[in-house]
Amino acid sequence: MFEDKHITLTVSGSVAAYKAALLARDLQRAGAEVRVALTAGAAQFVTAETFAALTKAPVLTDETWWRANGQIDHIELADWTDLAIAAPASANLMAQLANGLADDAASATWLATAAPKVVVPAMNTHMWQAPATQRNRQQLVSDGVHVLTPATGQLAEGYAGQGRFLEPAEIVAQIGQLGLFVPQTLAGKHVIVTAGGTRERLDPVRFLTNDSSGKMGYAVATAARQAGADVTLITAPTKLSSPAGVTVVPIESTTDLAQAVLSRFPQADALVMAAAVADFQPEVVADQKIKKTTDNDEFILKLKKTPDILKEVATIKRPKQVTVGFAAETQNLLVNGAKKLHDKSLDLLAANDVSRSDIGFNGDDNQVTFIMADGVTDQTPKTSKTLIAQALIDRVAQLLATK
Ligand code: C5P
Secondary structure (H helix, E strand, O other): OOOOOEEEEOOOOOHHHHOOOOOHHHHHHHHOEEEEEEEEOOOHOHHHHHHHHEEEOOOOOOOOOOOOOOOOOOHHHHOOOOOOEEEHHHHHHHHHHHOOOOOOOHHHHHHOOOOEEEEEEEEOOOHHHOOOHHHHHHHHHHHHEEEEOEEEEEEEOEEEEEEEEEOOOHHHHHHHHOOOOOOOOOOOOOOEEEEEOOOEEEEEOOEOOOOHHHHHHHHHHHHHHHOOOOEEEOOOOOOOOEEEEEEEOOOOOOHHHHHHHHHHHOOEEEEEEEEEEEEOOOOOOOOOOOOOOOOOOOOOOEEOOOOHHHHHHHHHHHOOEEEEEEEOOOHHHHHHHHHHHHOOOOEEEEEEEOOOOOOOOOOOOOOOEEEEEEEEEEOOOOOOHHHHHHHHHHHHHHHHHHO
């Protein structure tokens, strides 16, 4: 994940400082070369020797800073850095970093580096919730720093609350998901992604919908953005927050979605239809709330077919454009998938078996079989929707490059 990347780990004064040693080791296992800057507070909890032995590199501390050796240590370390991680970041370190202080070796190095930055807070829950800390967090975020959310759980003080240092493996996973070193394979490309389950209204307060959470589509939009694309996410209502740097177009019904997709598709390089689109919609939408009546024990709802958006897209698709569909199947995955790919003139179809309870609609994991237009198929392992989305975006980039 971090092959050959230079990571500077800034460790500050927190009981969780001992876990930074495990984090350094996990980052190395993920391919990184790690160097450490210790604040004076951190040195109360852990020693420079531990980190020097683990990283096989000198550790920058206030004691070793400004030796008369002709080297400006904080600039040398800052220039070496590809990624700066402050973990654990105490309330005091967050305050220093948010305000651009450079009054010790660790904060001076941080200020001097232009590399991407991640802060992993760890502190007492009251210190975390203090308005000043939250203000500092906001400031860091608006400066472009990624601030991870501390865990809620048992604190060293003996009671539970938010402020716990995330487990090292979780930190590595969350930083990986930021996509900081993703190759810019979609730079200059416009990608439309659709997500979520459409809502087909019966009346002003009722609608038909499905189980789609939107997670797969949001993960695809994020992966496309991380690969450098200009992304438009057309989304049915979901509980998810908008991915950063993406243009979001909210829609409700299949008719809205069709309009939003067809009006934008001519300007796009690729379209990924991850939305779970209703196949039928009520023939009439009542203007007023449908009432129960005493003379009738049943209510018959007449449905009509929705427009097949990808089929309509196929009629206006230019040779250089790439279209990708999803197929949620409960049987004959490959046969039904291949048929959809041809019916809708797709370049790629991601088919998944929604009869399995461990993957699919609402979960964080998925397993899909990619079906290519030439009939080649490739099944992913069961893994996170984030990784599946990245694999899908790699394929989109390859398809665009060969068109
Ligand atoms: O519903 P179905 O399995 O046919 O969906 C396959 C693909 O077609 C999906 O990518 C879905 O978003 C898209 N679709 C569509 N218009 C519909 C139904 C599905 O574009 N009316």
